[in-house]
Amino acid sequence: MRYYVLDRGDQLSVRLTESFHKMAAEQGLQLDAESPDIVVSIGGDGTMLHAFHTFINRIPSIAFVGIHTGHLGFYADWKADEIPELITMMSGHSDSGQLMPRIVRYPLVELEIQKKSGTNSYICLNEFTLKGVGGTVVAQVDINDELFEMFRGDGICVSTPSGSTAYNKSLGGAMIHPSIEALQITEIASINNRVFRTMGSALVLPKHHHVDIYSRKEQSLILTIDHINIPTDDLISVRCQVAKQKISFVRYRPFPFWNRVRNAFLD
Template sequence: MKYFVVNRGDEVSQQLNERFHVLAKEYGMVLDEREPDTVLSIGGDGTMLQAFHRYKDQLDRLSFVGLHTGRLGFFADWFPEDLDYLAQVMGSETSPATIVEYPLVEIQIRTQEGTETHVALNEFTLKGVEETMVAQLNLNDETFEMFRGDGICISTPSGSTAYNKSLGGALVHPSIESIQIAEIASINNRVFRTLGSSMILPKHHHCDIFPQANKHLLLTLDHLNVQRNDVVSIRCSVATQKVRFARYRPYPFWNRVQKSFIGLDMK
């Protein structure tokens, strides 16, 4: 099997990275940065996001594995003390991984120059920079509301546990192919009115955001961000692509949620 490792860069992650290379060689794995079969992320969720965007053009052929050395590690199945066993099962021909697929959000940004398409693992956000953001929100080509506030967050099911959760959005199981729209500090009074609640759209629906022309906006795709003032509209929908994770042992989604956010021994 061909593999590559993306690590967080701290001392612990670097040491684990070096140790894994030694073990991988023992178990017959081949280091391949260009076209790996499996990408191991050693660090936190931010490290997994970096790995995802580094290989986003190869999602149909590779899978990801996460080893947690960060603070939360929602994408990680493994911990530092598991490293030797992880290398063993990854290199084993008799213990194949179970591949699970998670939905992504597709973002089509239209400008006067054309349309560019991106995907995000966790979320896409659109925020005003110098003033309140004003944008028309359409659902399935029908006008839904005129938004005024700090911004809008569009999350995937896996991203529903991230920024979306802090905005009061729902947690969505990744088996449900959907995207979620959550408002960021919307203005609601007797003059201006938005829904004031997050919305979950199925994979055959889409939303379009039409911001005021020539306004400076901050666009983020997961951990990446850029300021733009040329956006005409943004279409958000469930991507046709999916991200693949290699599971060598069961770790159900709701167990991850319980451990990450509750963390209590209920026995």
């Protein structure tokens, strides 16, 4: 078993990473920064996003597992004091003998961002947001190549099912189970009056649909892909659709999605 650890960088996370390496070596696990089988995130959900984008080119061949060091991370299965148990399971054994972990796969959103300066593709785990800098965003929204609405407001959020519990939730969007291959479009402070109208509610699109967002005036924008900010003043369009590839998480014990939701927001 080859593994790699990416931590948040704070004192506690660094100390836990050092302990992890020591215990992993004792269990025969191999540290491999180039081609790990499992990437361990120690920190919070932001650390998991960083780990995802660090290994974005190897997503089909690796799995992730999270250890939270503060408040409960939505992507984290394990607490700091459970690291010895996790390492034992990663080594392939438990108290009951040989252990076969379960792999769960979550949908991702694929973006094609077209600017006057060129076109780039991205993948996001949580969400993509488009926001204005110092002014109202004016954007045309097409669904499946047909005009849907002309948006005016602070911005637009496009989330994955797992990301639906993050910024999307704070915008009033629905929480979607990750077994549903879909993306969600949620408006950020849209303008609705007798002159300008938008749908005003979140939209859920299935896997075989796509949405195009066109910039409809000269405007400075911030495009955010998970935790990565891209300032631009020459945006032409953004195409959003469910990605063909998925992220894999390794589960050594049951932790259902709705239990995560309850633990994160209610307990």
